[in-house]
Structure formats: C-alpha cells, structure tokens
Amino acid sequence: MRFLFVILLLLLAIVSLFTGVKEISISEIFRLSDEQLLIFTISRIPRTATLILAGAGISIVGFIMQQITQNKFVSPTTAGSLEAAKMGILFSLLLIPQESLIYKMLFALCFTFGASLLFMYMVRRIRARSTVFIPLIGIMFGGILGAISTFFAYKHNIVQNVQGWLMGDFSAVLQGQYETIYFILPAVLLSYYYADRFTIVGMGESFSKNLGLSYLSVVNIGLFAVSLTVSVTIVTVGAIPFLGLIVPNLASMIYGDNLRKTLPYTALLGAIFLLSCDILGRILIYPYEIPIGLMVGIIGGIVFFFLILKRTR
C-alpha cells in the first residue's frame, strides 16, 4: 500500500513539474532550451518541493497535536497556531522591517510556540464536557489573537496586506525565496524520532508517567515541532486551512493511532492531497490560478464536514 502511495506521489510530482503557463512537455525533458531550464530551476522545482514538504509537514504536526491534546479535532487551524504565526509576522514587519526572512520566521516561531504553550495549558486546565468543545475554544483563542493583530494592523493601515499573508499561495514560491521551507525537515525528523513517545502521550498523562515517560518534555518537544512547521509554512507560502485536520483524521481512521506505523502514510497522504489541490487550482482557470488556500479551504471544509458527522456518531 505504501508503495502505491509513493508511486502516486511521484506521478503527481511529475505532473506538477509540467503544469504551468509556459508549455513544457515531458518528451522535451532531455533537450530543454535555456529558457525552459531556467523555468524549471527557478519556479517548477522549488514549487513542487515546497508542496511536498508543506503537505507532509503540516499533516504530521497535525497528527502530533491531536495526540498531545487527545482530541481528534485539534489542528493548527483550530488551536490558534495560524493566527499566532500571523501575529508574529505582523510584529516583525512593524518592529524590524529591514531584516531578512529568517528573522521574520524566528519571530513567527516564538509567537507560535508561545501560543501553543498557552493553548496546551488551557486544554489541561479545563475539563470540557464534549470533545467538540476544545476546538471551539481553540478557534475563539485564534479569534482573540486575530483581534490583537487587527488592532495594530488597522493603526498602520495594513489590514489588506495581513489578509494577503493568510491566504496560502504557491505561485510566489521561487528560487532564492523559498529555501526556508527546508526547516520543515528537522521538524519531520524530530517527529519521527519521537513517534513512539507521542503515541504513549496520546494515551494520557498518568498513563505515560506510569510507563516512565517524561510527559512534559515530550509534550514540549511536540509543540516545538508543531510551531516550527507552522511558522515556516506561514512565512514561505501562507496559511493552508484544514490540511492538518483532515489528513491525520483520514490516516488514523485507516491505519490507527500507532504513530511509528502511521506517520509515513500521513506524510504521503498530506503531500498527495496538497499536490492534487495545487494542480487542480492551476488547471481550473488556466492560465490563471486559484490560490491553494482557497482550494484546500473548500475541499477540506467539505471533507471535515463529513468527518464530524462520522466521528461524533
């Protein structure tokens, strides 16, 4: 099964490489003109790499968040992480406008990590009646962070710009501007290394302590991986809603909650899902593009809708 997914992913990656306004057919691959080669190295390859990395990364950290909070409805979208990262970028623009992308990312990382810690603290403090309640609090929490950002954005008249960052869009992924996305790799490795421990954490605090696990440090490592991935994707491509929610849910429905076993599938499914959405967005209104945020928002929203009806039954 995993083999099939890998082949599908490769196929989609090839399709993604050859889809775009500038016609390049597969038969020409060995006799590319200089111009075509340039398009490949500047735009097509970075874009495809970013899609795969972001898709896999966000899905994996979504799964980790769901394990840590023991709630299937938690994800970067429903825990305020996206809003926190946005707030980080806003403040980096206001405070250190001249610095490079890396510093903005660090800013976003700090904010996202802080927000994740706060959210975790809230989740542990409250004993909610229904599992659906935690994501509701998360979204409210995101709304508050958004309100604080808007307060400053409105003052500096950049509300429209702020909306712009929030919309995930891969068309601006170009060589020289996208390399920060490779910071997802350490987060993915970290997640894989700690996979077994995250599985145990998913069984609850007292259970993991009984098994001799340092609960708090594993949770913090998980949150760090989540924050790193979320802030990196926000800075390089923008927010992609629902991705971290539906892919892990699908994966866990099919393959169960043993992370060591399920993580590769989650990563593959995430990359496949994101690649297909992006290719679809590029083809539908060719030669224009539908931003990935919108595509995933619509498709993901509909899938999530059915997940709720199924999961809560």
Add this chain to the structure above:
Amino acid sequence: MKQHTRIVLIGTLLVALVILFLGYDMGRNIDYVLPRRATRLATILVVGVSVAYSSIIFQTITNNKILTPAIMGYESIFILFQTIIVYIYGDKTFQVITQTDNFFYAVMLMLLFSWLMYKLIFGRGKQNMYHLLLIGLILGTLFQTLSQFMQIIIDPNEFSIIEGYMFVSFNKMNNDLLLLASVVLIGTLLWGQRYIKFLDVIALGREHAINLGLDYNRLIKRYMLIISLLVSVSTALVGPVTFLGILVTNLTYELIPTSRHRIMVWVCGLIACVALLAGQFLVEHLFNFSTTVSIVINFVGGLYFIFLILKSRKRI
C-alpha cells in the same frame, strides 16, 4: 453589597456615561453635534441590548459561558456578502445598491443561513448543539477563506469600502435604517420576553427541563429564532462585534450572581451599553478615530476571555 444596589449602580453609571457622551466638549455648534451624537447613542443602545439578550439566551441553551452566537458563521457570511458586492461593483457600489437594500439583503441572507443550519442539524431528529456549533464554525472558516481570496485581489481603494463593514462603526448611521432595525429588535425583544422565564428551567439541563414538563424542542426552536433575528439585524446594522457577548455576559455572571434570567438579561443589556458607550467614547476622544470600537472591544473582550479560561476550575 446587595444585588439591588449593584444594579442601581450600573444603571447610574450608564446614565452618567450617556450624559458624558452627549455633552463632552460640545463646542458652539450644538444644533449640529447633538442630533448626530443622539443617533449614535440610540444605535449603541439598540445594539448593546440585542447582543446581550441573544448572548445570554445562547449561553443558557448551549449550557456554557464562553461562546457567543457570533461564532456560528453569521459574521463571516455578512462579510462575504459585502465583499462579493464590492468585488462585483467596485467603486460604483454605493450607486448600484442603496444602504437600505444592502441592509435588507444582508438580514435575509443571514436568516436563510441560520434556517439552513437549523434544518441540517435538527431536521433529522437527532439534536446536538455542539454539532451545530462546529458545523457553523467550519462554514464560517470557509466563508472567511472565500472573502479573503476576494479581498486580496480587490483594488486597495475599494478594499476600504469593505473595511468600513468589517469593523463596527457608529459614525455612518442612517436614520431610516436605525428606525427599521429598532422596530424589528424591539418587536423581537417584546415577543421573546414571554419565553425568558423558561430559561431558568432550561439552565438545569435538557433532561431536567423535559422532566419538569417543558416542551424542550419547541422552546429551543423559538430561542434559535430569537437569536438569529437579533444577531442578523444587529450585525447588518453596525457590523461584527465578536467578543462583546462574552465580555458582557461574564461580567453579568460575576457582578450579579442570579439564576433568574428575567433579571440577568436586562442587567446584561445595561452592561453591554456601558461597554459600547465607554468604547465609543474612548475611540472618539482618546484615540481620535485611529481605531474602531469593535477593535477595542474585541481586544479587551479577548483578553478577558483568556483570563476566564485560565482561572476557571469548574467544568465549562
């Protein structure tokens, strides 16, 4: 301090704020300033009472203290509607569609939306409030994504028209609209008054309410209707105030601990008016209109919300 004294104090505070709001720094053009301030004051009172009323009902029937009806997607559908209009007509928006038409369509759309949501969840016989909430939230996120997409590609000058709708403002009031909205809101409030006393029983929980002989499903339908009317009209009138509901209801529970909803809704209305008036006063005289009242209220309300969650030890 007795409850009674506190209520009187809140009332006095409101009256003092009203006088301050109307009379502060009037200058010599009383004929010009006073009617405009009075219109704003009237809008604030109408909006404050409806937000308070709908939030209290909503929190009682969903049995928690940190949600408001606003999260069910009303606000995002309102913003989406305004974005689509501006997206299509651009800077000719104001010529093509009058403020009254806009108001009317927006209210219709939000009512239709809540009816659809209601049918979707309650239509199949199985009732679960939390499903309703979560699905409202998802649709809200979906509408938000769509609006964001359009807002990015809109010309920045035209975006400023949308910005006018995104943030509550009491500065551009239209007297006809205000009258229309007030009639609807006051009508709803008076009609809803008959059902307020049942909330005391509903607060005990669904099973208890049914055991005590209430027609639970029918009542919930009534309450949902009241909530959707109040929220749609007040949102279409001034725009979204997401966190006002949380702020004022929780202040009410804190200051006037009572389980009698008849008292609770009106006290909450008073507090909402105080909050809005104070916010608007600050925006006008301290911030010199560099921010809007909804941003201030969301800011304060949001911080209060985090504080509430952190200090709560009970189940919420």
